Amino acid sequence: MSLLEIRNLSVDFATSSGQFRAVDGVDVTVDEGDLLAIVGESGSGKSVSMLALMGLLPWTATVTADKMEFDGHDLRRLSGRARRRIIGRDISMIFQEPMSSLNPAFTVGWQIKESLRKHTSLSRSQRQDRAVELMRQVGIPAPEKRLSAYPHQLSGGMSQRAMIAIALACRPKLLIADEPTTALDVTIQAQILELLTGLQEDTGMAMVLITHDMGVVAETVERVQVQYAGQRVELQEVQGLFDDPHHPYTAALLAALPERATERKLPTIPGVVPGQFDRPAGCLFSPxxxxxxxxxxxxxxxxxxxxxxxxxxxYPLSHGHPTGKETAA
Known part of the structure; x- marks a missing residue:
């Protein structure tokens, strides 16, 4: 049985000029202990899909799905109170920008312990001990001292580690990491990814990694879901995806990686992702x-x-050539 199963998820935003479909019929399946990456360029609906799952989209969003089940619970039919018991405890999220996601008015320690207070029956002293343990677990030195620090007193890397500590506080079954290395230098990026994969192995939780960095995908996950213009266009095991991509968009993304470049000039994908008013009638990638x-x-x-x-x-590709088409020869 899958831990998370989403079928035909769509998200529409009300705008002054009409409805804009940000997510268009996406399916997501995550098993226990799974490592899934959702990749695609900006505007492909990666973050919006997961924010819809978390119930964190603004009132302008309309979310529909044929199925949205987590650990046996139908999230579409749960009351707000019942859903809040799951979100933050069993499903947790590391947000893209730690400096804007952490509350500047409260210490890091208070924010970690607030999650524990809401979702566990731990006493005040037990919450303090657990907060110290979490800070130590994510590699923050002198954790007892850092608990009393405010977000602005931490570096970008330390803020990201504090966000991870908050997300892991209640030992979630599913962790969603939304661009967890954005705005961090290369050395810190590697440390954060190593930390996340190590924690995933230690705890056995499932993890969904949202990213546009194919290098991170190659080193970190087991399965890859590629999204384009709000649609899922491919889903493969990571090795298969890199060896033999089947969607032209996936193939073009991989061809643009510097390490795969065969010429001095990097190949590019012409055009732009379709927006609200220029969505093609057929395949969204066709232009x-x-x-x-x-x-x-x-x-x-x-x-x-x-x-x-x-x-x-x-015409899915096989080793770079479209199948079922005369031009494949």
């Missing part, structure tokens, strides 16, 4: 795809089978 034909521009594709990475494409 930027080198393999697109009239069918691609007119008909919405359906996902291929597991052998083709569930690619949302009329």
């Amino acid at each position: 930027r795809c080198q393999f697109a034909d009239a069918r691609c521009k007119a008909e919405r594709p359906v996902p291929a089978g597991p052998a083709m990475g569930h690619a949302l494409c009329h």
Whole structure:
């Protein structure tokens, strides 16, 4: 049984000029102890998908799904109170910007212990001990002293570690890490990723890593979900994805990696992600795809089978060539 199962998730935002679909029919499955990455460029609906799961989107958002189950609970039908018992305890999230996510008016220690107060029956002294343990666990030196520090007194790396401590406070079954290395230098990025994967191994929790860094994906996760313009376009094991991507967008992303460049100039993907008013009638990637034909521009594709990475494409690629198309020869 899957720990998390989401089917046909869509998120629409009300704007002054109409509805904008940020997430369009996305499926997400996470098993116990799983390591899943959700990748794609900005605007692909990565963070919005997970914020919809957490119930943290603004009132302008309309969330619909055929299924949204976590650990046997149907999140669509839970009351607000019942949902809050799960969110923050069994499902936890590390947000993208620690300096804006931590409350500047309270000490780091207070913010860790508040989560424990809300979701556990620990006494005040037990909460203090657990906070110290968490600070030590995430690699913050002199944890007893740092508990009394305010967010502005910590460096970017220390703030990120404090965010991780808050997220891990109640020993969640699922941890969502939203761009956990954004705005950190390369050395600190490596430390944070090593910390997260180490904690995942020690605790056995499942983790969803939201990122646009394919290098991080290659070193960190087991499965990769690629999103484009709010849709899931591919889902594969990490090795299979890097060896033989099946969606043209995935192939183009990988081709743009510096380490894969065969020429002096890096290849790029022409055009931009479609917005509210320029979404194509057919495949959303068709205006930027080198393999697109009239069918691609007119008909919405359906996902291929597991052998083709569930690619949302009329002509999934196999070793760089489109299948089921005369040009494949």
